[in-house]
Amino acid sequence: MALPGCSRLRLRQSIFLYLFSITGLLTFACTLAIWYGVNSDRDYIHPLLTQLIPAGHCACQTSTTFQCSSCLTCSHQGLVQQVNPIPAWEFQAARDGKNEGLDRAQCRTAFPGLFEDVHRAATFWRTHGALAMEDLDEIPLRFGMARVFIHRGELYVLAARSKGEDHRRKIVAALSAIHRALVADPSRGLKRDIEFVFSVEDKVEDVTTSDQPIWALARTATEEAIWLMPDFGFWAWENVHNALGPYDQVVDHIKRTDIPWSEKKQQLVWRGKPSFAPKLRRALMEAARDQPWGDVKQVDWGQRTNIMRMEDHCQYKFIAHVEGRSYSASLKYRQACNSVIVAHKLQYIQHHHYLLVPDGPNQNYVEVERDFSDLSDKLEPLLANPSQAERIANNSVRTFRDRYLTKAAEACYWRMLFEGYGSVWNSSVPVWSERYQRERGIRYESFLLMDSRLMFEFDALRGGYR
Numbered sequence: 001m002a003l004p005g006c007s008r009l010r011l012r013q014s015i016f017l018y019l020f021s022i023t024g025l026l027t028f029a030c031t032l033a034i035w036y037g038v039n040s041d042r043d044y045i046h047p048l049l050t051q052l053i054p055a056g057h058c059a060c061q062t063s064t065t066f067q068c069s070s071c072l073t074c075s076h077q078g079l080v081q082q083v084n085p086i087p088a089w090e091f092q093a094a095r096d097g098k099n100e101g102l103d104r105a106q107c108r109t110a111f112p113g114l115f116e117d118v119h120r121a122a123t124f125w126r127t128h129g130a131l132a133m134e135d136l137d138e139i140p141l142r143f144g145m146a147r148v149f150i151h152r153g154e155l156y157v158l159a160a161r162s163k164g165e166d167h168r169r170k171i172v173a174a175l176s177a178i179h180r181a182l183v184a185d186p187s188r189g190l191k192r193d194i195e196f197v198f199s200v201e202d203k204v205e206d207v208t209t210s211d212q213p214i215w216a217l218a219r220t221a222t223e224e225a226i227w228l229m230p231d232f233g234f235w236a237w238e239n240v241h242n243a244l245g246p247y248d249q250v251v252d253h254i255k256r257t258d259i260p261w262s263e264k265k266q267q268l269v270w271r272g273k274p275s276f277a278p279k280l281r282r283a284l285m286e287a288a289r290d291q292p293w294g295d296v297k298q299v300d301w302g303q304r305t306n307i308m309r310m311e312d313h314c315q316y317k318f319i320a321h322v323e324g325r326s327y328s329a330s331l332k333y334r335q336a337c338n339s340v341i342v343a344h345k346l347q348y349i350q351h352h353h354y355l356l357v358p359d360g361p362n363q364n365y366v367e368v369e370r371d372f373s374d375l376s377d378k379l380e381p382l383l384a385n386p387s388q389a390e391r392i393a394n395n396s397v398r399t400f401r402d403r404y405l406t407k408a409a410e411a412c413y414w415r416m417l418f419e420g421y422g423s424v425w426n427s428s429v430p431v432w433s434e435r436y437q438r439e440r441g442i443r444y445e446s447f448l449l450m451d452s453r454l455m456f457e458f459d460a461l462r463g464g465y466r
């Protein structure tokens with residue numbers, strides 16, 4: 001019997017409604033599952049979920065492979081080929097590592113390959129037109145940024161914006177590092193004046209577009225306009241929740257407590273929050289799960305479980321390094337241990353990354369794929385051959401902790417950055433503003449002594465002080 005037209009319509013309507021609710025429910029469940037996968041800090045979530053997690057912050061699956069002419073490996077070969085054996089000045093870590101005042105020639109001799117990114121950015125801007133005041137005026141100053149200038153070797157703050165105490169401390173630390181590198185240079189008064197904008201945010205895209213000439217802590221390979229600066233942690237890591245102190249002090253502490261290689265655990269250690277970069281970090285957790293060599297655990301700061309002090313990482317022969325939202329500032333702390341760093345192919349570049357060597361006689365870390373699929377293949381031969389692993393750890397210490405991450409290297413880098421940027425800076429840098437009839441900036445020395453609340457929204461021209 002045929003249904004009357006009207007009830008057939010009602011049936012069709014209810015089928016439609018039924019399908020609609022099912023689809024809605026499924027979408028909701030799916031969204032919920034993905035949200036859970038991305039935000040959970042639990043040790044285990046189903047592999048199906050880890051597959052579903054979008055790459056998110058690390059959306060770009062590519063990584064950076066460095067091809068530099070004066071990188072560590074090449075410069076070593078360069079030294080071997082030298083025919084003229086004049087005994088020249090040589091960098092000695094114990095004597096020179098804490099000397100922020102090496103001269104230009106000493107900097108170049110001591111740290112070949114350290115200034116790659118400065119040369120790169122200078123070349124970029126030379127071919128894209130020089131930099132002038134108008135270029136900086138175009139950059140909106142967002143939270144976590146500061147505009148400063150160096151005039152006759154003195155540092156001035158024009159404007160600084162902080163959303164909170166964390167920003168403020170990072171900005172003060174960056175300014176202090178700049179000031180330290182400046183005052184250690186006896187001829188600073190003769191150097192070119194420059195004005196620039198820097199950001200202490202993790203990523204360039206947090207504050208501006210990738211075509212602006214800002215100074216930042218890390219960049220991706222395509223963010224070519226950016227000038228890399230050393231991170232504020234070299235001055236001191238004084239996060240509101242986590243204070244580590246000046247980097248060189250952390251190193252001294254680790255040197256005192258580090259144990260001999262043979263006594264270290266034959267394991268790969270990692271502690272962290274998976275939700276900072278779920279795709280990457282969960283891939284590591286999965287690859288190390290149930291392996292005898294794996295000691296990879298998620299940290300829960302709320303429950304205070306699995307928290308491990310920095311120096312305790314050094315008790316392991318292998319330390320994993322994973323990027324977070326952006327670069328991870330923890331790499332340099334891990335490199336302070338006499339251990340082998342195991343890192344996935346990195347996407348974010350910091351100023352010293354050019355010195356990372358993934359193979360050959362100067363190998364100073366172990367590089368694995370971004371999904372950690374080759375982790376056990378890379379690790380097992382080293383577990384079977386501890387002296388090969390020890391050689392990599394030795395190279396890491398010699399290259400990073402005792403050379404390129406020293407205060408001496410950091411100060412050299414800053415000064416080379418002033419110089420490189422200065423080479424494409426094509427404006428004068430006045431101290432006096434005709435328009436506002438006042439000084440354009442406040443000296444670093446005065447800024448530092450300002451009431452900290454006044455630093456949050458500081459603008460020297462608009463009368464943010466005095």
Ligand SMILES: *[C@@H]1O[C@H](CO)[C@@H](O)[C@H](O)[C@H]1NC(C)=O
Nearest residue numbers: 126129130131132425426427
């Ligand atoms: C530098 O500035 C001057 C004056 O504004 C200009 O004529 C010159 O073309 C600029 N140089 C470069 C390389 O942009």
Ligand SMILES: *[C@@H]1O[C@H](CO)[C@@H](O)[C@H](O)[C@H]1NC(C)=O
Nearest residue numbers: 387388389390391392393394
């Ligand atoms: C690593 O360095 C230590 C200390 O300098 C040294 O005793 C050891 O022989 C080195 N090991 C290798 C494999 O190069």
